[in-house]
Amino acid sequence: MTETKMGQVQLKIMQLLWKVKRATARELTEELNQSEPIAHSTVQTLLRQLEAKGSVGHEQDGRTFYFFPLVQEEKVKKSAARELLQNVFAGSVGGLVAYLLEHEKVSADELAEIRKLINEKRRK
Numbered sequence: 001m002t003e004t005k006m007g008q009v010q011l012k013i014m015q016l017l018w019k020v021k022r023a024t025a026r027e028l029t030e031e032l033n034q035s036e037p038i039a040h041s042t043v044q045t046l047l048r049q050l051e052a053k054g055s056v057g058h059e060q061d062g063r064t065f066y067f068f069p070l071v072q073e074e075k076v077k078k079s080a081a082r083e084l085l086q087n088v089f090a091g092s093v094g095g096l097v098a099y100l101l102e103h104e105k106v107s108a109d110e111l112a113e114i115r116k117l118i119n120e121k122r123r124k
Contacts (some may be wrong), residue, residue, distance in 0.1 A: 005079065006055065009038065010046050014055065014076060017069040024064055 008015065009032075016031055017023060023031075029043045047067055050056040055071045089095040095113075100106070106114075 005083070006053070006076070007048065009039075009042075010050055011076070013046055013050065014069060014071075014073070017056065017067060021067050022068045023102065024066060028067070079114045081098075
């Protein structure tokens with residue numbers, strides 16, 4: 001089974017790979033540096049860790065390694081959400097949703113989407 005638990009920067013790397021499908025460590029470093037500084041050696045280390053977990057694979061073209069995701073974004077989101085729900089909110093979906101609604105900015109469009117999801121869930 002693929003390990004989907006990952007740190008914050010590993011998750012950022014995965015999000016980039018899900019978006020671009022395939023990239024070099026240098027390309028990932030450059031993209032990550034647009035939001036906050038990170039050393040290229042750190043990105044390389046994190047990629048090796050992700051590869052060891054089975055989350056990332058690579059292909060070699062000459063001396064260049066191209067990395068690509070092996071785990072689906074939905075699987076990682078599900079695992080992270082379940083972990084947050086269990087570890088922080090003792091399994092209470094209502095507690096998690098209430099916390100988010102009270103403490104985070106929620107747009108009118110997001111509230112409409114939440115209402116729609118609640119209504120769909122009620123009908124089932």
